[in-house]
Amino acid sequence: MVYVTLARGRLLGSSVRTHAAQYPRVFSIVKRACAALEIPMPLVFVRDDQFVPVAALGFGEPYSLVISSNWIEQFSDDELAFVVGRELGHIAAGHTRFLSLLSVNGKENPIVALVFGAWLRRCDLTCDKVGLLVCGSLDAAARAIIVSAFHHFGRQIDATQFAEQATEIKNDAVLRWGEWLGSEPYATKRIEWMRRFIGTQAYALAEEWFLRDVAGEPLPAPGTTRVIPADCPGWWRRFFALSVDVILVSALIGSLHPFIVRDGKSVSAAVAPISITKTAAPANSKTSSSEAETIELPNGTKITIPRDGGRSSDTIRNLVAEAAAATVAFASLWIALYFVLLVSTAGQTFGMMIAGLRVVTVDYRHPGIFRTLLRYLFVAIGPLFVVVAFLSPFSRRIMLHDRISGTRLITSERVMARVGVMPA
Secondary structure: OHHHHHHHHHHHHHOEEOEOOEOHHHHHHHHHHHHHHOOEOOEEEEEOOOOOOEEEEOOOOOOEEEEEHHHHOOOOHHHHHHHHHHHHHHHHHOOHHHHHHHHHHOOOOHHHHHHHHHHHHHHHHHHHHHHHHHHOOHHHHHHHHHHHHHHHHHHHOOHHHHHOHHHHHHOOHHHHHHHHHOOOOOHHHHHHHHHHHHOOHHHHHHHHHHOOOOOOOOEOOOOOOOOOHHHOOOHHHHHHHHHHHHHHHHHHHOOOOOEEEEOOEEEEOOOOOOOOOOOOOOOOOOOOHHHEEEEEOOOOOEEEEEOOOOHHHHHHHHHHHHHHHHHHHHHHHHHHHHHHHHHHHOOOOHHHHHHOEEEEEOOOOOOHHHHHHHHHHHHHOHHHHHHHHHHHHHOOOOOHHHHHHOEEEEEOOOHHHHHOOOOO
């Protein structure tokens, strides 16, 4: 998540950012499509890429749309509208957050494709339909797919004849298996699915909606609107995201223990487990089993200690209490660092991404490191966290640490952006 977020800086430093005065042809196509799809305008970059014509990346607004300079002049306007539209479809459908994670590991990796391939291929087929709506022509969409696959040679290919190859693949199960090792459906299948879709009632309804009268402007960008309570999630959605993050961090540090026992003393350590030495009771010991008690330490070790006026038992209990306190402090520290690192860079944690949440300022900007540190100070300090938890049912979606830090946890639906309230 951090790598993908930092990649935006690399794009700005090494790619051409398009706008109304810089490559207006591309900018106008993206702008019209965003207005019709009712999504905010992404940052649009052009860079040299030999393999990927168009790609969308990011974990939240503003997303980045990257177009290859090797393909941009190969596409006509309607073909470019198709490839741009399908990537905007990924953004609108919420696919981009997960695709950005997978792209770091290589979607063409056979193992990644085998595990996530079914979902990846369904995403592509879905967004082909969005691209078809944006370009408005099945012929242009088919040409765009073929040119994306074959570059210059694609202009010599008959799209109708090429699509007929899907029939041969459909009749041979072994040939269909090959698709499972890829992150994208066969090009022939993509064209076939669009042909079937364009003749359905669903397409007619979608086209009617897409061609409705719109203002011609995308949704307001960050910094031009303010967050209202309706944009923020309820208590249970927050709790779900927090639970995912706590489970994840706990799993990562589960094998680490914040203390060891040496010579009867609790010593702080980050990576060493408890060390317990068991000694057999003397043969002439008169202590019966009924006079002993078994105590389980935090690492799962069980030891039996004879009663001797309570001194041994009290010592172990004190060690257990110290260990529990150290464990809580150790885990709280790592959870706080986890939140600060991801929110200050990516704007969200993994749990937030799963739950469709994001941390922003009151005007939808990136929170920055200072606000993030102030926000998650409440995670690291136990009494403050208890206060936040106690007041959460009465917070009306904007909690105490939200107000103090000047940040907001919003849903990915961006309800506020659709209202269009200007800042005071």
